[in-house]
Amino acid sequence: MSTQLRLHIQKIVSLTDSEFDFVLSHFTVRKFKKHQFLVQEGNYVNNDFWVVKGLVKACYSDMDRKEHIMQFAMEDWWVTDYQAYFNQTKATLNVSCLEDTEVLCLSLENREKICAGLHKIEHFFRKKANAGYMALQRRILSLLNNNAQERYEQFLVQYPALLQRIPKTLIASYLGVSRETLSRLSPS
Amino acid sequence: MSTQLRLHIQKIVSLTDSEFDFVLSHFTVRKFKKHQFLVQEGNYVNNDFWVVKGLVKACYSDMDRKEHIMQFAMEDWWVTDYQAYFNQTKATLNVSCLEDTEVLCLSLENREKICAGLHKIEHFFRKKANAGYMALQRRILSLLNNNAQERYEQFLVQYPALLQRIPKTLIASYLGVSRETLSRLSPS
DNA sequence: CGCGCGATTGAGTAATTTCAAATCTAGTGG
């Protein structure tokens, strides 16, 4: 599990054993059951979560109790309510488990410590943030450009692994269409 | 103009004179006229641009020649086709001037150099990337949650300065609605 | 004045949503 994190980081920067130990010592492990919350709307957000095993969703509930999915996160992905985490404000998103899930938790204080203490880790997180930024840009373009059918097809090729693990209802609310509309899309 | 950049950076990290000189020496100044392109679809993207003065749009042209606006950028904002810039691939976006515009250009090579040479600059760009990520998340939620009317109202409060400088047509394509629909929204 | 660009308006059309009902499926307990 710590090996797994090390591999994840080393896709971007290489670390010595002692450097990695330093980094790892700032994380804590936690396990959650399906339906449990990692982050709950209205509460302060103490951690960024790196998913070791399992699957979660981060979503916003609007005034009509309708859910809009900000992101999914499975093995190797990072997730939290970043707005609330970085600004130390109360969450507007809920992050909850779609499966039993194990995560590594990183508090904002510890994130800043390891970034300050190890230039390479600051580099790692900069690269991660850039990659995340690009991914969101692609998603915005997809929302602006493409109709429901096209967005669904893109999702299929982009995240085939998720299809197996997530009910269509949730994919619909990730794509910004009603579940009925998604259901009516012609199987390409 | 260099003072302006220094102030911009110092909102996040403080630099000594020599540190700032080091950073500044990796930028080049360029001026563009209204309608000129900073980035053109199909070409490689050499620079990230920091707008000193003026206003540009970054947009994607779909198969029907319809434009979808990824972002605007005015004074103090950064803009380029990040997908192409970071991955050193050909641009899919066009970045062009809505006004005569002066920019500071930063090549990817120079960006990596100053990040490697000055931990504080790597920190600066990490913070910037995080802020950008959060902004895109808000925009995605707005696209998922809100109808045309609500998105327009949000735009008005979020970017009142842009309203004065940008034709409504472009705001429409930023918000993902037709100009006719935008025009029909009741003035709140 | 007349041109050109942007904004508006009208009318018909297409896409999507909503609400309601029916169907399917996997898991549970008898």
Next chain:
DNA sequence: CCACTAGATTTGAAATTACTCAATCGCGCG
């Protein structure tokens, strides 16, 4: 093995929203 249930998916029909196409309006500027 079967009946039952909860959750997920599908289908139908009406209502709504936004789009397209076309025409018109308004205004600044040479």
